[in-house]
Amino acid sequence: MTKITTDKLAQLLAAARATPLVENPAHAEEAVFKALLDATVYAHVPLENAPEGRMRFIQFVRPDNKQTVLPFFSDREQAGVASANRVAIVAMSGRRLFELTRGATLMLNPNIDQVALYPPEIVALLEGRPLGSYTQETLVDCEQVGVCPPAEPTDELVLALRDLFQGEATVRAAYLAEIHRGADSNDIFLLLTIVVPPAHKERLIHLISLTIQPVSSHLTLPLTVSCISPDASLPDLCNHGIQFYGT
Template identity: 40%
Template sequence: MQSALADKAAEPAFFRALLDATVYAHVPRQNPSGRVRFIQFTTPEGLTVLPFFSDEVQAKAAAKSAATVVVLMGHQLFELTRGATLMLNPNTISCVLYPEEIAALIDHDKVAIVERVDTDGQQLVTRLASERPTWLIDRLVALYASLSCVEAAYLAEIGTPENPQRGLLIAVSVSSKDAERVARATTTELQAHCQRLQTTVDLTAFEPGELPDWLKEIDIEPFYILTLGRRLVQAPKRVQ
């Protein structure tokens, strides 16, 4: 984990190591349902997470008298908690694992590397995309339909005055508490198919209802909106 925090390139090795690691989680002391139930909590940012720990001492200190500590292998915990957002060692240097990352890891042994880029005052130029790869948009529409936090998404070209066609930019309308999940889910989805990309793809996020001026200036229409996602999710499946 320390290596992954220091170097993004080490993230895949860290995620894979968790699969075979012994980990510790919390379950209620009283559980009349008879089903396995893990304890979750909500962070100050409003994110609901399921805590787990890399050592028993941390797990017992956090549980105190309110929970029971259970011992599992990492892959067992990931399978049992599919769809949840997990947080490793929440009371020390923590790490959040989002559902899409966990699914890609246990289903396909894939781990996307996500890196935040600071433009550091660099002048950037955005404009309408001259090409809109259908396969790219189709994948993102399906992904965002599964993420109810995404209000809208736009596709533009981004570059510099010297190189105006540097690559594509996905701009997502999403609350700040969910922005990292959307960024990681998007990267996880696209990196698995990056051999089809002929250019770079960056992502930026903004709060719903606060459309950035640079998007207004290029008079761009979203390729995805939440109402479209709801229709896709609610659409009945065809019988083959």
């Protein structure tokens, strides 16, 4: 086991924040997650003592999606500023924190990085499995594209996603289409459209990135994910692809 210093963790975080300027953003993010296990991290606990043999952590409700998260910090200074002297601060390895807080959703550096780690991702980190990564893109509504059902094999992808969605009551439906865009229609990718309430969008995208890791090497086209609220109109693109989940 190699001890990760606070300075080294800060360097890795700085590289990840430079995304997409770095050459391999996925590698930069994965390096941070791996380093967290052997780095000293900091969390908030109540000032009063917990019952013997137990440790209680401070959590807060996110204003954007109303999810409860447990904040932790990559350095003592951030933890101190966020505590405002109203709570105590504990230090431990990231691995120990993850083991103690299994089942909780964690957030790294909530005032700077705001990186949420959901329970299945915590399990994956402890087991040494990659989390996967994604980038965000804003699509132009008026852009003209070609669309058709996937021409390349997607059976493994569909099966993995269907298994995931069957355990997610928030997912109403899911569609998959092959998109051709660009001047010569040579920019080709798979578009996964999910009908899900906005408050669950981030968590679902994280879980999709994690779930498709074992099958991603079999995909011949990049995958783009779009989330649609149940009360919004379904994009016409979906009608030209396939619906593989929901009714």
